[in-house]
Amino acid sequence: MANLKRNMLELVKNPEAAMKGEEAEIEKVWTPAFIPLRVARDAIQLYNEIEVDIEKSESDKFDKIADFVANDIYAGKITKDDIYNRLHAPGGKDVLMDQLIFVAQGQQSDETKKFLAKKS
Known part of the structure; x- marks a missing residue:
């Protein structure tokens, strides 16, 4: 199987x-194994438009x-409502921007790298 980069939210x-007040349960949602160029x-284009x-x-x-x-x-594995209702607000916009950067440049977050290293 190809070793394609993936990211998570x-x-x-x-x-x-x-x-x-209950403890938050966290779900890790992974990008598809293949993301078209x-x-x-x-x-x-979206990043430039936003800036x-x-x-x-x-x-x-x-x-x-x-x-x-x-x-x-x-x-479509998640919805915009999932993002608005289930993504922790502090730093949430940065998390979404990091998703754009991951796709545009292939840069995985440190959390994703650590998680994948533990799985190996």
């Missing part, structure tokens, strides 16, 4: 319970990133 399985091209477009509101930019991550990078 950590989402809270039990957000309602966690908001009431077209997705990298589109990620670069340059001063007329677009931050919430619109956030929606575009969440849509892209859910539908293009994770190929």
